[in-house]
């Protein structure tokens with residue numbers, strides 16, 4: 001049997017004595033579209049940081065296509081076929097849009113010859129053409145030469161996704177790609193990602209927007225306080241008692257907020 | 269061309285090369301305050317071979333560049349482990365060590381210095397400065413240049429994109445050191461004398477200022493910075509006495525006939541520096557500024573939108 005594309009086993013991580021990921025295990029099957037959801041502070045971003053190697057887990061193992069990558073340096077992981085985006089936009093502010101995308105290609109273009117060939121001096125190289133083509137597919141070809149720092153939030157959010165795609169990954173990790181986008185943009189992003197998934201790219205998406213999750217993902221993993229509380233089809237996630245408790249339970253522990261929320265409903 | 273102007277042109281050319289030598293590490297986010305040390309290595313390497321073995325200038329310059337680049341490469345590994353202000357202090361300390369070693373070396377003339385028999389006129393530094401400028405523009409247009417700027421902006425993300433942080437930083441630092449060495453070799457042959465006092469801390473500070481104030485995002489920065497800060501003091505040398513005279517006459521006094529006081533030039537230079545840091549903290553030439561002067565390349569979609 002084929003090993004799952006991504007497999008986490010018993011993964012734990014503490015920061016200064018506080019355990020924020022506890023014994024998390026789940027698989028992401030190749031070709032799937034998995035959502036990673038959970039309340040704020042549940043540990044979703046931390047899990048992405050462990051998978052991409054920004055941090056190393058204290059316990060457990062992370063395997064890609066059956067191979068343990070725990071000891072593989074963060075910079076080599078993108079070359080193994082996983083790329084990620086960031087919740088807080090982490091584009092290079094002084095680079096142009098196209099340059100940011102070309103940076104995303106780095107894992108495929110690290111040879112000395114590639115490094116020392118000009119990207120634009122004598123006409124456009126294949127790297128630049130490829131980057132512009134990718135931007136075009138996302139409807140972003142209005143801005144190729146623009147310096148990223150000057151662009152609006154929604155655009156930069158999309159460029160983050162395209163930059164991760166530029167690595168031609170097998171596994172694409174997206175941390176809240178739809179946050180801050182309006183409903184039209186969110187729907188377009190969902191369609192775009194579904195199209196990407198059609199080409200064989202496996203998705204693991206952190207997202208709060210349940211509409212987005214339901215339209216895009218077939219599978220969901222739910223975290224709460226660093227523990228996995230649900231691992232199953234997206235369709236039944238909102239009926240799961242543990243998940244309901246995680247979201248409602250938070251509100252119960254915060255009686256005042258719940259009370260004022262109810263008052264708000266009555267007043268409206 | 270008069271001796272005065274050819275002298276300034278030679279200094280300007282040397283400063284441009286020197287500034288590019290500091291620019292390369294700074295463009296990756298590594299402040300190098302050891303410029304004078306690297307320049308001294310190059311200057312003494314060229315001076316020694318010219319004085320002792322009568323090597324031709326072409327060879328002494330190549331040697332200056334290679335030796336300094338090699339030392340930069342070797343030093344880069346320990347020194348680039350330092351970050352922020354510690355890196356600044358580390359590079360500064362490197363320059364002090366170089367100065368101390370040269371000062372105590374009989375072979376290199378100690379405190380007295382070395383004469384350099386071979387003189388080069390301003391054409392040589394000017395041509396080499398042009399070549400170095402082209403080289404750096406080329407480098408910044410490659411993927412290596414892209415990656416340098418990426419490392420400057422965000423090391424964590426660059427690493428996750430597959431960039432070798434160590435490789436990029438060490439390469440930029442070592443190639444930069446080589447350019448500082450070339451600037452040093454040219455200094456030796458232009459002034460035909462090297463003494464270690466000429467490679468002091470102020471030199472390191474000034475060249476880093478050229479680079480930071482010129483702008484570190486594009487290869488235009490050091491060119492503009494070096495030009496501005498080489499020519500401004502010269503302009504002040506001419507203008508300051510006139511300024512003093514007019515201020516004096518304003519108060520009814522007869523024009524001041526004293527030789528212009530050199531310290532006033534530093535006051536003005538210092539004020540200009542502070543003003544630029546306040547009003548253009550990213551340097552005179554920024555990426556956005558360069559983009560503004562580029563002709564807009566309209567893509568199909570943009571054109572369609574415009575016509576719609």
Ligand SMILES: Nc1ncnc2c1ncn2[C@@H]1O[C@H](COP(=O)(O)OP(=O)(O)OP(=O)(O)O)[C@@H](O)[C@H]1O
Pocket residue numbers: 015020038039040041042043044045046047087
């Ligand atoms: N580098 C760190 N040092 C200390 N604590 C951290 C660090 N990174 C994350 N944490 C803590 O880990 C917990 C989980 O944070 P994380 O960002 O992973 O949550 P999240 O599920 O992504 O939340 P959100 O939906 O708000 O993005 C939080 O309590 C956070 O404060």
Ligand SMILES: [Mg+2]
Pocket residue numbers: 044045046087175
């Ligand atoms: Mg998060």
